[in-house]
Amino acid sequence: MMNKAFAVTLDPATSLENHTGSWRTLRPENVFKLPPCNKQCPAGENIQQWLYYAAEGNYEMAWRFLTENNPFPACMGRVCYHTCEGKCNRGFLDEAVGINSVERFLGDYAIEHKLSFKRPAKDTGKKVLIIGAGPGGLSAAYHLRRFGHSVHVLEAGAEPGGMMRYGIPVYRLPRNILDAEIARITDMGVTIECNHKVEDIEAEKKKGGYDAVIITTGAGISSNVDIPEGDTNHILNALNVLGEIETKGNIEIARRVAVYGGGNTAVDVARSLRRLGAEPIIVYRRNRDKMPANEEEMDAAIAEGIQVKWLSTITGATKESLKIEKMKLDESGYPQPTGEYEELPADAVVLAIGQNVDKSILDKLQGLKVERDAIVIDPETNETSVPGVFAAGDVASAKDRTVTLAIGMGKNTARSIHAYLRGVKYKKQPKNEDARFEDMHPWYYTDAPKTVRPELELARRTNTFDEVQYGLTEENAIYEARRCLSCGNCMECDNCYGVCPDNAIRKLGAGKGYEFNYDYCKGCGVCAQECPCGHIHMVPEKI
Amino acid sequence: MLDKINFYQTGSNTVGNRLINPSMRTEQASVDRPNSLTCGHRACQGCGEALGARYAIDAAMKATSGQIMVVNATGCLEVFSTPYPESAWRLPWIHSLFGNTAAVGSGLAAAAKVRAELNGDSVTPRIIAQGGDGGTTDIGMGCLSGMFDRNDDVLYICYDNEAYMNTGVQRSSATPPAARTATTMPVGEEPGSDWGKGKDVPLIAMAHGIPYVATATIADLRDLETKVAKAMSFHGARYISILVPCPLGWGLKSSALTVTAARLAMETGFYPVYEAEYGQITSVRKIRQKQPVINYLQIQRRYAHLTGKKADPNVLARLQAMCDANIEHFGLLGDEAPQLNPAAIQAYERSKKV
Numbered sequence: 022m023m024n025k026a027f028a029v030t031l032d033p034a035t036s037l038e039n040h041t042g043s044w045r046t047l048r049p050e051n052v053f054k055l056p057p058c059n060k061q062c063p064a065g066e067n068i069q070q071w072l073y074y075a076a077e078g079n080y081e082m083a084w085r086f087l088t089e090n091n092p093f094p095a096c097m098g099r100v101c102y103h104t105c106e107g108k109c110n111r112g113f114l115d116e117a118v119g120i121n122s123v124e125r126f127l128g129d130y131a132i133e134h135k136l137s138f139k140r141p142a143k144d145t146g147k148k149v150l151i152i153g154a155g156p157g158g159l160s161a162a163y164h165l166r167r168f169g170h171s172v173h174v175l176e177a178g179a180e181p182g183g184m185m186r187y188g189i190p191v192y193r194l195p196r197n198i199l200d201a202e203i204a205r206i207t208d209m210g211v212t213i214e215c216n217h218k219v220e221d222i223e224a225e226k227k228k229g230g231y232d233a234v235i236i237t238t239g240a241g242i243s244s245n246v247d248i249p250e251g252d253t254n255h256i257l258n259a260l261n262v263l264g265e266i267e268t269k270g271n272i273e274i275a276r277r278v279a280v281y282g283g284g285n286t287a288v289d290v291a292r293s294l295r296r297l298g299a300e301p302i303i304v305y306r307r308n309r310d311k312m313p314a315n316e317e318e319m320d321a322a323i324a325e326g327i328q329v330k331w332l333s334t335i336t337g338a339t340k341e342s343l344k345i346e347k348m349k350l351d352e353s354g355y356p357q358p359t360g361e362y363e364e365l366p367a368d369a370v371v372l373a374i375g376q377n378v379d380k381s382i383l384d385k386l387q388g389l390k391v392e393r394d395a396i397v398i399d400p401e402t403n404e405t406s407v408p409g410v411f412a413a414g415d416v417a418s419a420k421d422r423t424v425t426l427a428i429g430m431g432k433n434t435a436r437s438i439h440a441y442l443r444g445v446k447y448k449k450q451p452k453n454e455d456a457r458f459e460d461m462h463p464w465y466y467t468d469a470p471k472t473v474r475p476e477l478e479l480a481r482r483t484n485t486f487d488e489v490q491y492g493l494t495e496e497n498a499i500y501e502a503r504r505c506l507s508c509g510n511c512m513e514c515d516n517c518y519g520v521c522p523d524n525a526i527r528k529l530g531a532g533k534g535y536e537f538n539y540d541y542c543k544g545c546g547v548c549a550q551e552c553p554c555g556h557i558h559m560v561p562e563k564i
Numbered sequence: 565m566l567d568k569i570n571f572y573q574t575g576s577n578t579v580g581n582r583l584i585n586p587s588m589r590t591e592q593a594s595v596d597r598p599n600s601l602t603c604g605h606r607a608c609q610g611c612g613e614a615l616g617a618r619y620a621i622d623a624a625m626k627a628t629s630g631q632i633m634v635v636n637a638t639g640c641l642e643v644f645s646t647p648y649p650e651s652a653w654r655l656p657w658i659h660s661l662f663g664n665t666a667a668v669g670s671g672l673a674a675a676a677k678v679r680a681e682l683n684g685d686s687v688t689p690r691i692i693a694q695g696g697d698g699g700t701t702d703i704g705m706g707c708l709s710g711m712f713d714r715n716d717d718v719l720y721i722c723y724d725n726e727a728y729m730n731t732g733v734q735r736s737s738a739t740p741p742a743a744r745t746a747t748t749m750p751v752g753e754e755p756g757s758d759w760g761k762g763k764d765v766p767l768i769a770m771a772h773g774i775p776y777v778a779t780a781t782i783a784d785l786r787d788l789e790t791k792v793a794k795a796m797s798f799h800g801a802r803y804i805s806i807l808v809p810c811p812l813g814w815g816l817k818s819s820a821l822t823v824t825a826a827r828l829a830m831e832t833g834f835y836p837v838y839e840a841e842y843g844q845i846t847s848v849r850k851i852r853q854k855q856p857v858i859n860y861l862q863i864q865r866r867y868a869h870l871t872g873k874k875a876d877p878n879v880l881a882r883l884q885a886m887c888d889a890n891i892e893h894f895g896l897l898g899d900e901a902p903q904l905n906p907a908a909i910q911a912y913e914r915s916k917k918v
């Protein structure tokens with residue numbers, strides 16, 4: 022006191038002696054929540070995280086985080102049905118973020134800039150055999166290789182890719198894209214042997230001295246229905262048609278073709294045939310509401326001039342026409358026959374009413390449990406009833422058969438095998454709590470409509486196999502990524518740091534986030550209230 | 565490429581934003597902001613006044629490279645920041661009385677000028693006088709008007725929490741109609757604070773024709789910082805009123821709602837945010853997402869008698885009409901320009917002198 026100048030009584034910042042943290046009854050804590058897009062993604066991508074880097078223009082980092090979970094961004098950016106967007110919280114504000122387009126942009130960026138995966142630092146010396154080089158098998162191969170295991174893939178077809186090559190038409194997935202993403206996996210040291218159909222799994226495993234096996238043989242056999250066939254009306258199956266177009270580039274087929282079924286394969290066949298000059302008509306026993314095909318794909322088909330005969334089943338076929346019975350839906354939505362018939366002129370029928378697994382090789386493996394058209398697996402570990410034999414993709418999933426799910430199952434199987442090879446049982450990581458829109462602060466986000474991918478003109482699209490959807494430009498990709506609300510995860514907006522009346526939050530610097538200073542935090546809760554993305558919780562203090 | 569895309573997730577609505585150029589971020593976003601009012605002060609949890617004071621003084625410190633001295637009127641800000649023997653201030657700060665703050669500011673400004681001349685200093689410290697609405701609009705009004713009259717080189721900041729908070733929430737001439745305070749209880753014909761009373765000090769300041777007058781709230785930080793910086797670019801008398809919700813006196817449903825309450829005051833039109841130079845309004849902060857006044861009232865217990873079962877819908881309608889009038893007069897929506905207001909003749913002389 023004596024040393025102070027005239028009339029000076031208090032020294033600056035002496036209030037620091039007063040630890041106001043003792044007033045607190047609630048304590049702010051950071052919570053890392055599960056954004057709805059991530060939760061929905063069948064491949065388990067951390068979408069919010071890679072959008073964060075894409076928004077900064079750091080495409081390589083974004084791509085690296087994306088490929089932690091999924092090695093096929095350029096393919097998935099084209100063929101994934103992006104159910105994530107249906108769950109996107111931005112949808113409550115204006116429109117969902119165009120996640121799929123940004124994924125594709127990043128995938129194409131990586132191909133263009135020749136980005137490659139890092140080879141594993143160390144080889145474990147363990148050997149894994151994968152049967153089937155489809156999306157599930159290749160995804161598993163990629164992840165196992167990252168762990169340092171040596172991986173060999175056997176493929177019955179002439180080239181790897183499975184349904185991505187023989188099921189998905191070129192206009193949706195150009196093959197140079199597929200080839201580039203597969204090459205990146207083989208560059209890591211994964212070996213793929215094509216034209217090698219496995220007959221005896223056990224023998225193959227023993228012969229190669231493998232420590233574990235994954236069955237990823239897919240569901241490549243088209244289902245059949247009995248259509249009483251008169252004369253010479255062609256009845257073909259969808260996968261053969263798509264496979265033949267893939268290998269020969271064309272198919273000898275009639276002009277008026279009925280495609281029988283309402284799933285994505287039916288739509289793929291119809292749109293492919295349209296491009297070859299045929300006039301396909303889809304015949305489906307229920308209505309549009311009940312149709313399982315992806316809506317965007319179906320809209321595109323209709324826009325391309327493909328006709329649909331709803332509520333119809335084919336009961337017979339003659340040379341130039343089909344006998345159609347009209348159906349009506351009962352209360353529970355099932356189609357019931359009406360006894361009313363009509364003729365539909367058509368020279369051929371393509372059956373696209375479902376796909377089954379090839380049981381012939383599965384039956385030979387002793388003790389392998391197969392139920393309702395799928396190998397039975399432990400949902401946690403993806404292990405089959407035969408120890409050391411795992412399964413993923415369509416062959417192990419009867420209900421949901423998409424490329425994306427196969428990729429996710431492949432990843433999980435790889436993680437599970439990695440644990441198995443070290444003698445531990447794999448447990449999936451518990452999920453974080455949901456990032457709900459109600460817990461966010463929408464006022465803070467600026468308005469922005471979704472950029473729509475420019476589409477090829479309809480006229481051009483229907484007679485070539487050129488890719489239908491162009492990618493986003495860099496400009497639009499950044500814009501789209503910046504529309505992400507960063508649900509439940511910090512985006513470093515500095516709001517908590519700014520709005521604290523007690524200066525009790527420390528900013529640690531770019532990329533490092535923030536820290537609560539509990540010495541002074543009074544627990545007022547303004548930071549939690551004003552956090553745009555709901556990343557702060559107020560937790561009762563133990564008093 | 566990155567510079568070409570002028571869309572940044574939360575844009576300028578948040579305190580910082582990692583996607584925008586650092587020079588476009590607020591002062592509060594910087595790691596080394598001055599924290600002029602630092603930790604350990606004894607304001608209530610979630611105090612809007614503590615937040616507003618740090619925002620404003622930090623911005624002034626930045627604008628003057630730290631050459632600021634503060635005079636503080638009696639009131640919460642003074643009491644909670646300097647209980648003997650501690651001070652939460654990190655800059656020269658003085659407290660004298662409740663009603664003389666503007667006068668002390670005038671004196672300090674004159675002294676600072678003389679001292680700089682005597683010492684041959686190249687910089688003269690700038691003076692900020694500050695106080696609550698009671699200390700400003702009521703008891704300090706005479707000194708304030710005198711400071712405006714002489715056009716003394718002082719920035720006066722009023723932290724408006726719409727009542728005498730430090731002595732237990734008594735009505736001031738800044739208390740809005742119908743609000744409950746300890747002296748305007750929700751009883752009788754027209755419960756709460758009277759209608760047809762009170763004064764608009766920003767408009768009174770403008771009528772003095774001083775160089776700069778602005779209103780701001782703690783819910784629009786960029787706007788607030790810009791206004792303080794702009795005020796420091798003028799010499800002469802300047803006045804900024806900052807709306808600082810008081811969780812205790814307003815009966816906010818939670819201490820967390822301070823910033824939200826200020827935002828609703830802006831978005832409903834209840835508190836018009838604008839700036840004026842030499843008596844003329846020069847810009848208006850537009851409402852971003854318009855809200856009905858009820859959304860603002862219902863988070864505050866001082867208006868509980870307007871939203872409960874026994875509430876009189878006419879009172880609510882009158883408050884809504886008040887907001888609508890603000891929106892119209894100040895042109896708070898769309899592209900409308902504010903209505904012209906006449907300026908004092910002194911404004912003409914003063915604007916020529918600069």
Ligand SMILES: Cc1ncc(C[n+]2csc(CCOP(=O)(O)OP(=O)(O)O)c2C)c(N)n1
Pocket residue numbers: 613638639640641661662663695696697698699700723725727728729730731736
């Ligand atoms: C001359 C004089 N009268 C009354 C008081 C008692 N007093 C101290 S603080 C205060 C209220 C201050 O209200 P306001 O200026 O609005 O500031 P707030 O506390 O609301 O921030 C009063 C009446 C005093 N200190 N001096």
Ligand code: SF4
Pocket residue numbers: 606607608609610611612613614640641644725729730810811812813
């Ligand atoms: S009474 Fe109001 S103004 Fe005073 S310290 Fe508490 S919150 Fe702040």
Ligand SMILES: [Mg+2]
Pocket residue numbers: 696697698723724725726727728729
């Ligand atoms: Mg007050």
